[in-house]
Amino acid sequence: MSEFEDLRKRLGEVSALASTAGILEWDQQTHMPAGGAANRAAQLEVLSKITHELSVSSKTETLLAAAEKAADGLDPDSDDAAFVRVARRDFDHASKLPTELVAEIAKVTTLAHEAWAEARAASNYSKFAPCLENIVDLVRQVADHLGHSGERYDALLDQYEPGMKAADVRAMFDAIKPTSVALVKAIVERGPDAVDDSILKRDFDEAKQEAFGEAVIKELGFDFERGRQDRAVHPFCSSFTSGDVRITTRFDKNFLPMALFGTIHETGHALYEQGVARRYDGNTLGGGTSLGVHESQSRLWENLVGRSRPFWKHFYSSLQSTFPESLSDVDAERFYRAVNKVEPSLIRVEADEVTYNLHILLRFEMETDLLEGRLSVKDAPAAWNAKMQEYFGLTPPDDAQGILQDVHWSMGSLGYFPTYSLGNIISAQLFTQAQSDLGDLSGQIERGEFAPLLGWLRENIHQWGRKYTATELLQRITGKALDTAPYLQYLSAKYGDIYGL
The missing domain is CATH 1.20.58 (Methane Monooxygenase Hydroxylase; Chain G, domain 1)
Known part of the structure; x- marks a missing residue:
């Protein structure tokens, strides 16, 4: 019409x-x-x-x-x-x-x-x-113009995860915190040497890292005819249409996971955008339906696939041949355990899966305090360091490894961070359903057959763009609303195996 x-x-x-x-x-x-x-x-x-x-x-x-x-x-x-x-x-x-x-x-x-x-x-x-x-002043104005029932965070979060409120975020953390804390405690009791990750801090040439990472994401399904990768201070994904999706990464020649998993993470976002139905290009229905669903895609490919044992059974020989001097004495199982070591750390994007959500909780608490005036911008670094000590037993040695590590606040994106934890939960809920629907998903990943999983995601999520809300998608795909059980079961099973719990 x-x-x-x-x-x-x-x-x-x-x-x-x-x-x-x-x-x-x-x-x-x-x-x-x-x-x-x-x-x-x-x-x-x-x-x-x-x-x-x-x-x-x-x-x-x-x-x-x-x-x-x-x-x-x-x-x-x-x-x-x-x-x-x-x-x-x-x-x-x-x-x-x-x-x-x-x-x-x-x-x-x-x-x-x-x-x-x-x-x-x-x-x-x-x-x-x-x-x-x-920025904090301007964002407060945005929240007040949008309207809220007393908590500015509700209005800002709604921009990224429509309908979600700060109270929902607190309930989400309340649901996952007991299992996560108990898991961390049990792992810590195994001692710091239970898993050795020193092998990840050897010498890894940046150009070889870049070539290996691009070969991996091409195999996962990233279309370089409709996308590209560049370098940036902080990794991100930009999509202009499904035919023009760009990702960035950053490198450390003495820490392999930074670029490797950062690249896979951003590829998860990019695969979503490249998979949106072409009829939605330049249309209101184009793009991802919410940041929680978007983050579920990046966290799914980064963690449930990229940090899995089957993934490294497939890719490790190629990685080892790329870096023979650094990895000749390391087998695939040792590498798999290394990239999954659980240890309190300073940097969110390099945090392990078990402690990651504490990094998000810290930022959520900081943002709500800044918005409501309980915390001043001047005092924010001290508050950040105090929370790092409380949650991780660590104090950042400098601002770069502390309050300045994330790009989001410079972009005015207060209200964004909870979608990472939401994405963790959704990723496990979706992956569990994909395993049920696809059958031998682990075997497919081990054989390097990523098309079935990508096709399942394209059919159930990507193609629809913004047509369905996050809740509608979950109901259509899994028959349930947001459910933390698959995520907690995934963490307990995976890390129970690695640490012999």
Whole structure:
């Protein structure tokens, strides 16, 4: 019907502008010289202003109302009905925010990224603190404009995981914490030498790491005809359409897991985006349905596949031949155990699966305190270090390994972090179902047959884009809402085996 096509055309223009801004943001983090930051901030400010004005204009509202009228009586499961439903949610959300605020955030966060990168390199929080002060103030304004029932975090989390609230996050942590804490305690009692990971800290040439990582993700299904990989200070994935999906990674020649698992993690995001139905390109239904579901894909490929024994039975001989000097005395089982060593650590993206969620809990607590004024930006490093000591028994030796390690706050992404833990839970729920549906999934992975799993994910999740909510997807696929049991069973079984518990 013309009403749907008219709205699609209008929102396609909004999408094109947003993608243009995304390309500029990608360029800033990968290739732009530092001297271009001020001009890039001005460019993104203007683009954000135009995009927002177009998305909330009276013409857009009129077209949306006409499409809603035309959709009345349609099968709610149809593409047209879903398109209108999602477009309404986006419009209502965007229309609550003043254009000036949206543009200001684009400018401030562009400059903040450069300040963060400089501060991290110098391990000097004071270089970034003024930007964070500004960002926290702007994000508070966003929350207040969007509306909430007393806790700003609810409004911000809803941007990433629609419908989820801070109380749900606390309930999630309450559900997984007892098993996780007991597991950590049992592992610690085995002693620090129960698993040796020193082999991961030998010399690994960066160029060889890069070549090996790209060979792995190509085998997993990443399409280099529709994607590319570059280097960045902090790994990320950017998608402009299903035909243009870009990932980044970073390297440490004396720590193999940094690039290897960072690459696989971002590939999980990229496989999702490359798998969205082509008919949704430039459409409101394009992209992932929520950040929790998105993170489930990255965590599934990184951990349930990439850190599994079958995975390394398949890939280890290739890795060993790539680094014969460093791995000639190491067999596949020893390597598998090394990449799964459980040990409190400073850096979130390199944390083991058992302690990882504590890193997220720390950030969630910090964000809620910052937003509600219980914690000042000035005092944040001390609070961070105190929580690291409380949860991990560690105190960061410097800001780079402490409060400056993540890029998200420079992007204004307060409210994002809980989706990592949510992704962990969803990943296990989905993987358990995939094992049931596919049969010998472990055998397929060991033989290097990744197409069945990727095909299952494409059929059940990727192709649908934003058509179904996270809860609807889980119900359709597993017959249940969010369920922590598969995740806790996975952790207990895997690490019980590794540590002989």
